Amino acid sequence: MDFDFREPRLFIHDLIHKTKIGKEGARELLEKEMTDKCMYDLYVHLAEKGIVNPSKQCLESLKQMKEARIAEIESERQKDVENESHIKEIDRRIAEFYCQTMDMKKGVEWTTKIMRDDVSLSLRMDVFLCRIRMGVIMGSKKVIEESAAEAMDACERGCDWDRRNRFKVYNGLLCLMRGKFDEAGVMLSDSLPSYDAGEAMDYWRAVRYVIFCGALTFERPDLLKRILQNADVVGNNEEEGMRIIRSLHECHYSNFMKELCTFCTVISDDVFVGKYVNMFCREMKLRVYEQVLESYRSMHIERMAETFGLGVEYVENDLGEFIVEERLWSRIDRVDRVIEMKERSSVDVSSMITEGDDVIRRIKRFVK
Structure with missing residues (x-):
């Protein structure tokens, strides 16, 4: 059948x-x-x-x-x-x-x-992938989670390769919906060579999500391998996203912020990633600021603003917010108008373990 x-x-x-x-x-x-x-x-x-x-x-x-x-x-x-x-x-x-x-x-x-x-694993996979889609459309987390678990079970029990690859697309999409961008990027990237899940999303959309997730989470080697040198990604009319990746990888910063703004506009009404636009914009700015500072260690605020084609006050405020939130390990010397990287404080692993044990003991006392 x-x-x-x-x-x-x-x-x-x-x-x-x-x-x-x-x-x-x-x-x-x-x-x-x-x-x-x-x-x-x-x-x-x-x-x-x-x-x-x-x-x-x-x-x-x-x-x-x-x-x-x-x-x-x-x-x-x-x-x-x-x-x-x-x-x-x-x-x-x-x-x-x-x-x-x-x-x-x-x-x-x-x-x-x-x-x-009919106990066919192929049938089970088709049914549970269908139920996942129904759950997404109806907004039922319960149906989505239960169906995804059943599909995973069918996959682990030896479902055919084509359906396992389709499930990889669904898994990637569910990770994307949960904000697990690193896992989503890898799964969707791996599914592209033999893509057959048009009922879940068109191929171009899967490519867009690989670019979106990759920009947030891929290290430089993966940016090159999974996006810039990936024939399944290149040439799929996702040029707005590709420009960000190229600028990030090749350290071309002069138009980066404009390109970021353009891509964010493109995805702003996307059904799955539109809600992440503000987060994406902020994280990409943080990533590119870090990349510049890790290369130079210190830089005049005016020079950094010039590098990105932005106003000095804007860059200073942007960097200041990230520093206050301890997202950017830097300090601003407001006298000399210089921003410089700080050494990250070393983590005392033994202290963390001791504190963790104390927390566990307190929890056990409350449970009793």
Whole structure:
């Protein structure tokens, strides 16, 4: 049996997000997609949240379409009731249709049934990847976490290579959603050579997320290997992000801040990383400041401002904030107008262990 369960696609999640933020034309595209895919249950869910405002006639029409499609599939069951493979195929089609319409209750019920009747690890993986997408669309952390755990189990038990690679994309996406950018960057980067998860995100979006995560977390060798010299990344129309990586790796700072601003504008309304834009901008500034100071050890504020094409006061305030927060190990000599790196204080490991033991003992006393 050839499994699929590629619907619903996370494209619909993107449309929901764009509708929420008032993107022009998004609502019309969302309503068309839900109508074309007979997504009655999702339509009702979004109407309850005030994201769409369908007429009663529209909802009733979709409901009738859904019921008619189920009846049509069920009628085919009678054509060969003695054929076990035929019956399983009908059950699978019903399960897929309920998932497509975003009927969470029926979707879980029917996918559970077909997994009981067929113990294939490939089927299990397809089902749980589908449930992950449904959980993301409906905003259910419980469904996402439980389905991801089940998919991991199927993967560890020997699921086929293609599905393991698809799961790597999902894992990378979930890490991205949790803010685990280092893990997300590696997983998504590793998935690119044999990418086959268009139902989760388009290839170009996966490339963008590799650039986003890599800019935040990759060390220089990985920036080169996984992005700048990676044929799967280069030439995929993500030039705004690539400019940041090139400037960072090649120490070209004069346009870095402008390039950072441009990339942040591009991703500001992205469904998954848009919420991280302010953090990304700040962390990238910190990273590039550190890179400059580690090279020179000390530098006049005016020279540093000139290096980045920024105002002196802006750079001084920026650096001051990072220093106060102890994110940047430097000091500013306001008399000589110089910023210089400080030696990082060595960590007393034995002291940390002793303090940790004390904390554990206190916790145990409270537990008792």
